[in-house]
Amino acid sequence: MPQYVTLATCSLNQWALDFEGNRDRILESILIAKERGAKLRVGPELEITGYGCLDHFLENDIYLQSWEMYETILKDERTYDIILDIGMPIIHKNRRYNCRILSYNGTILLIRPKIFLANDGNYREMRYFTPWLKTQYIEQFKLPNLIYKLNGQEFVKFGDGVIETLDTVIGFETCEEMFTPQSPHISLSLDGIEIITNSSGSHHELRKLNTRISLIVEATRKCGGIYLYSNQRGCDGDRLYYDGSSMIIVNGQILAQSSQFSLNDIEVLTATIDLDDVRSYKSLISHGLQSKFSPIYEREFLNIEISPEGNKFDLSLVPTSIKEVKYHLPEEEIALGPACWLWDYLRRCKGNGFFLPLSGGIDSCATAMIIHTMCKLVIKEVQNGNLQVIKDIKQVLKIEKDDEIPKNSEEFANLIFHTCYMGTVNSSKETRDRSLRLSEKIGSYHINLNMDIVVESIIKLFEITTGKRPIYKIFGGCQIENLALQNIQARLRMVLSYLFAQLLPWCRNKQNLGGLLVLGSANVDEQLRGYLTKYDCSSADINPIGGISKNDLIKFIKWSREEYNFSILDEFINATPTAELEPITENYLQSDEIDMGFTYNELSIMGKLRKIDKCGPYSMFIKLTHIWKDYKSVEEIADKVNSFFYYYSINRHKQTVSTPSYHAEQYSPDDNRFDLRPFLINPMFPVGRGKINKFLIDYRNK
Structure with a gap:
């Protein structure tokens, strides 16, 4: 006779330190799970606090407030008759732990601390928490007084245990533990545990989801059993976007998968499964x-039994069928991930819109298209009756009535998205026209300006003060003059961006809206090479493309051209990437790739070798002799490697003030979170360079 159980997992858009908001989203997810007949509900990692609290986890207030919020959930009788798996931080014996609390009908059953902590890349869990390395070990935990006053419970088991009901056994794995070589799910499965839950805070990177899914699928395919994976969703306060994709997997087959990118704050998955199949x-x-x-x-x-009415067969229960896994193309991930991240950022910082210097190049074009995607997502949710999004759009626009909400994405963009072409004598008619026509397509409030008078006033001030006037290299000036003249334009664009971002709503008689968030648009390859001016218009409030490669951005624009039927995007794709900071003559047009000494494809390859493969100069050189052997000589490869590490090193200081960027790529040079290499480095790398030179000498003497 079949023994059906209905189980629930969820993706929640939690926000760091938003205790009451987080609590309310947890409660709503529990009620949805119960309404669908679930007897077990699993939530994301650290869902009461939000995952991204970072050094706030060192503050004692966090732990007190977590218990206060948990107590309100525990005493709410609407949460009864379902096993709850809720994540929050706990102090035990003066040590901080990342924990899961299991409860039923207002009684805490077990506290399960995380065994293996995430401590590389974007994660620093060892900075805040202690790992529970005593596997299969349980000790007593003294519950706080507010729990004792609530239900008279004084102690609970704390450690690596499991919960056994009358009809099954439930075990636990937390995020990073699934990725480790000796994952707990193996020993859990061998000890007869049939249901394993995993609360996670896994962030989005391009092309990463298939890795996560393959690990879970293979775990249950090898060991058998039911795996309930719950992942955080949204921007909870930092550069990361947690991309949902919660799942229910049985014996290597996916039964349910939540959205990877969505503006829904709460998404609950349920599935009905026959324990006999396990x-x-x-x-x-x-x-x-x-x-x-x-x-x-x-x-x-x-x-208790979590199967309905014991073992009685219920015809109304239908086992959930197998689903096909949903993957987005990388181009779609670029459209949707940063778009959702930007909306979370805008609504949670109480912002009223964005300002973007729209240069006519592909980077600012990609940023504009991401905003266009965001506007479409928001309006679609409004049309679908999403009450949270309707509330948020009213807050952003400072309106009260439903009939004041924009009817389409272009109307919405005109209210919140402001673009500006900041031209100089070095700018071309083509880039000015491209910017204008793109702004018309997406609906942004656009202005054109010429800033030559401002640039000239700065140069004149310098000339009056020093008696010398710098000139461009193509007119006979030296390199330092040339760079200084370029940097003046770039830095003035940053100053003008903040001026216009602050005053444009006022100019439009929308004083109640306040200022705008300034968007940067430097891609990951330019930041890696340092091909940007410190405190230029790459300096902004946030940057949605700062972790995305140029190659991926071009693919994204090609996808957008088809998705949105914007023929104007062809011109951006086919244009030569140029900063337009030097005079254009009949024989000269500034080119980004020529200026850098690298193609964007080369920078992408070298960035991955530097960060992901952890290569220094010599090991990178050896690897590239194989990768590029068909179209570069060893001498050319050596020059490329030496040049890459030189410019990477002398420009490393720029990363200390880089605009917070959406994290999308594993070779991001962002030293604020992800890449902790120092910014004062010997740019010559004498030992590595010496090994490369010796290799070349030996190679020539063969």
């Missing part, structure tokens, strides 16, 4: 033999 799948001789040597978990018994 038991049949796990009844392999090899499993039985290996379980002889596997650890044994201490069980906390819960005297």
